[in-house]
Amino acid sequence: MNHDSYPDSYIRGILNTVKTVAMVGFSPNTARPSYFVFKYLNERGFKVIPINPGHAGKEFLGQTCYASLSEVPEPIDMVDIFRAPQFVVPVVEEALKLTPKPRVIWMQLTIRNDEAAAMAEAEGLKVVMNRCPKIEYGRLSSEISWMGINSRTLSNRRAQNLGGGFQRMGLGDGRKPGE
Amino acid sequence: MADAERTPGFDTLAIHAGAKPDPTTGARATPIYQTASYVFDDVDHAASLFGLQAFGNIYTRIGNPTCAVLEERVAALEGGTAALAVASGHAAQVIVMQTLLMPGDEFIASKKLYGGSINQFNHAFKSFGWNVVWADPDDISAFERAITPKTKAIFVESIANPGGTVTDLEPIGAIARKAGIPFIVDNTLASPYLCKPIDFGADIVVHSLTKFLGGHGNSIGGIIVDAGTFNWSRDKKYPMLCEPRPEYAGIVLHETFGNFAFAIACRVLGLRDLGPALSPFNAFLISTGIETLPLRMQRHCDNALAVAEFLSKHPSVAWVSYGSLPGDKYNALAKKYVPKGCGAVMTIGLKGGYEAGVKLVSNVKLFSHLANIGDTKSLIIHPASTTHRQLSDQQKTAAGAGPDVVRLSIGIEDVADIIADLDQGLK
Structure with a gap:
């Protein structure tokens, strides 16, 4: 995988199939970027499980926080990493020991560790680095366009409402399967 | 896509x-x-x-x-x-x-x-x-x-x-x-x-x-x-x-x-x-x-270059400042930064000075005398008596708006009509 740029289909494929996301480096401070992403993805139908040893056992938006990935009592589809690049390898090592293994390792905007990425890819996991799943979701759902942000997408199909309100859009691209 | x-x-x-x-x-x-x-x-x-x-x-x-x-x-x-x-x-x-x-x-x-x-x-x-x-x-x-x-x-x-x-x-x-x-x-x-x-x-x-x-x-x-x-x-x-x-x-x-x-x-x-x-x-x-920006902008540039070439040979015109004009002081920079053309706007210096500027804006019949640029219509203004009026003479000259200067914003009309209007206005 070329980690300098990702095709939209690759990102869309990940966000359309993962349901349970463990967020390593979650902050309960509501002004921090990790809390923004945690809240946003929860509101878009993902189950985001916060991981932070300092807050283990507490609940945030109805989700129990755990001290580490290995303590999460359910399968994890994707690990979203909010840690500086030098701390990423141990997180990926821990993720690869899970049963079942997660399908995706995602490193947040500004975070890239090619060694960790190679480890995960060798085990068949998909890897995304230096991207934010909130921004990518907003971009591919067209929600981000409301903020004047260049979504770098064109389409002759309308964006799909997720239901439950006017301003929550889904990741469908307006095409039926196989179309 | x-x-x-x-x-x-x-x-x-x-x-x-x-x-x-x-x-x-x-x-x-x-x-x-x-x-x-x-x-x-x-x-x-x-x-x-x-x-x-x-x-x-x-x-x-x-x-x-x-x-x-x-x-x-x-x-x-x-x-x-x-x-x-x-x-x-x-x-x-x-x-x-x-x-x-x-x-x-x-x-x-x-x-x-x-x-x-x-x-x-x-x-x-x-x-x-x-x-x-x-x-x-x-x-x-x-x-x-x-x-x-x-x-x-x-x-x-x-x-x-x-x-x-x-x-x-x-x-x-x-x-x-x-x-x-x-x-x-x-x-x-x-x-x-x-x-x-x-x-x-x-x-x-x-x-x-x-x-x-x-x-x-x-x-x-x-x-x-x-x-x-x-x-x-x-x-x-x-x-x-x-x-x-x-x-x-x-x-x-x-x-x-x-x-x-x-x-x-x-x-x-x-x-x-x-x-x-x-x-x-x-x-x-x-x-x-914006949907027609590429079409309009190229036409603006093509018309403007033709007008600049015409005016640069006109007996009443002392100088033409338009980057795409061969020999212009900014021609090398224009070739680097705006190779498709230097846009619609140019200034010209009239041999008759301030009075000639006022006369030209009064004489034209197709150009509109107003303070704007970038319209489909051709526009003309004498900055020294309008947009740059508040500036000192020194500031006017430094900004390229001295008393003899007329600014043109060339529209996307038939270029022959644009040139004919300027020609009759300069007589």
Whole structure:
């Protein structure tokens, strides 16, 4: 995988199939970027499980926080990493020991560790680095366009409402399967 | 093209960027969302929007879906990460500077600017404590010499109004980068069809949308484009972007919004608090205008070059300043920065001086005598008696608007009719 740029289909494929996301480096401070992403993805139908040893056992938006990935009592589809690049390898090592293994390792905007990425890819996991799943979701759902942000997408199909309100859009691209 | 694996061309972006079919109705043309407010889905949704935790619409002073189409389109055409449309080009400049400067700070601006910007910088901005330091774009080292610890930005026009002169963007951008300050380029006269300043080091691009982007002289508007290139956190010089904001419970905008943080700051601090929002109806007219930008702009350039060639041989004309004209002082720069043409605007010097300028604007029958540029119609003005009237004689000459100078904005009419009108007007 070329980690300098990702095709939209690759990102869309990940966000359309993962349901349970463990967020390593979650902050309960509501002004921090990790809390923004945690809240946003929860509101878009993902189950985001916060991981932070300092807050283990507490609940945030109805989700129990755990001290580490290995303590999460359910399968994890994707690990979203909010840690500086030098701390990423141990997180990926821990993720690869899970049963079942997660399908995706995602490193947040500004975070890239090619060694960790190679480890995960060798085990068949998909890897995304230096991207934010909130921004990518907003971009591919067209929600981000409301903020004047260049979504770098064109389409002759309308964006799909997720239901439950006017301003929550889904990741469908307006095409039926196989179309 | 839903997956954008193929990179669309400029003309395709001019039509499609930002404008997917309306999500609510399927309307293919961009609807005019003429509303002040938007209902919240529920209390949590409202809280998320106000806390900047969700993308969405709250109130048209902060954002509007019709304006958003325009913003995304211009961001795409300029190669930026995001844009913010506002009520005028002047409003764009106020918001940019308010986001970058604190009272007592300085910015360096090219001496060759639109007269309205010279006034804004010299008077209104100084009343806010934002101190302009002028530099001559024909002497690049002047920008470097003007930098002090208080300098927060460099501001130039890509093609300078009114002279038809071209600014050497790349070395000025390098000076800004070395000083760790953003390079702001007003790209109004070129439009992204002729020049994309981000390719030459611009960190922020501003426009008067009233001119070539809207293109039809029917709507006032301005826009700020974030190139996504500047590291706002590196030197901690820009508190609006790199410090916790009390307006939003301690959010740090650069950390939260990454490479479109400047556009967000301009929206959620500048536009929210200062208030110069663009009308959705104007946004509709301007984004419709942009769909034909590539066609119009090339025609403007082709007509302007023909007019410049005609006038350069005319016995009543002392000189023509138009960068694309062979032998022009700025021809080499024009070939580098605006190879498709130097736009529609040029100045000419009349051998008869001030009186001849007044006579020409009175004699023309097709050209409209007014203070605007970038209309489909050909326009004419004598800056010394109008737009640049408030400036001193020295400032007028420095800005390329001396007493003998007439500014033309060549329209997209039949070029033979344009030339015939000038010919009879000069007799």
